[in-house]
Amino acid sequence: MILFVPGSDEPTNANLDIGKRLANGHIHLLAEKAIRSNLIELLHELKNESLFSMSHGKSDMLLDNNRETAIGIDDKHLFTNRVVYAWACHTGSNLGKHIADNNGIWWGYTGAVTAPSTSEPFRQKQEEVFRFIQNRFEEARTKEDILKVLNELKDKCDEMLSFFDELQDVYPDEDILEIYSCSNQIWSRLCVWHPSRDEPLMHKESGGLLLDI
Numbered sequence: 001m002i003l004f005v006p007g008s009d010e011p012t013n014a015n016l017d018i019g020k021r022l023a024n025g026h027i028h029l030l031a032e033k034a035i036r037s038n039l040i041e042l043l044h045e046l047k048n049e050s051l052f053s054m055s056h057g058k059s060d061m062l063l064d065n066n067r068e069t070a071i072g073i074d075d076k077h078l079f080t081n082r083v084v085y086a087w088a089c090h091t092g093s094n095l096g097k098h099i100a101d102n103n104g105i106w107w108g109y110t111g112a113v114t115a116p117s118t119s120e121p122f123r124q125k126q127e128e129v130f131r132f133i134q135n136r137f138e139e140a141r142t143k144e145d146i147l148k149v150l151n152e153l154k155d156k157c158d159e160m161l162s163f164f165d166e167l168q169d170v171y172p173d174e175d176i177l178e179i180y181s182c183s184n185q186i187w188s189r190l191c192v193w194h195p196s197r198d199e200p201l202m203h204k205e206s207g208g209l210l211l212d213i
Helices: 010-022 036-045 073-079 095-101 122-139 143-165 176-188
Strands: 002-005 027-030 051-054 061-063 069-072 083-087 105-109 190-193
Touching (some): 002 036, 010 027, 010 122, 027 036, 051 122, 083 122, 095 105, 095 190, 122 176, 143 176, 143 190
Parallel strands (some): 002 027, 002 051
16 A cells, blocks of 8 residues: 655644554655655556545645645546545545546545644544544445445544544633544545446435535
């Protein structure tokens, strides 16, 4: 597995804080090394490796540490038979569809997503959920397996939110709204584009695809 996690501003540094803890045992491009040229080189060399990324995104691209295109629609040929998870805004609306049209699988997000927390114990709990995704997404290649992971992911996020409910009075200065937003969006805005489908797979209780401008 290739990990690609830039860290060039407050949101991506929050991603990076988690990404560093997920990198052990994997090929990784972190912080200033998370640039397009390095990623494209690895994708050419390692054609069977999945990609786990946490970054900024737009509907038609994933961005690198320089806020430039890391992966765009024109790169879709690099994702044939490859599975990608991208914690990034908007890539689930357009980029993911093009990857799936080229026989790849794209786990991405519709609409904007909120950066994870950097404060304990919130960061640790969110890390556990991202680690769950990291451990499960690349092996889920059928509709049934993908939906199973989505259901289990929602359950884990619900458990995490219940844990956070008990901490509101203990940590009154934390931005609970942002923490809750991130923790909910991890499952509710996740959509999985699969080559066999014209529409992405999402959890049945999600709000469906959002309009990305």
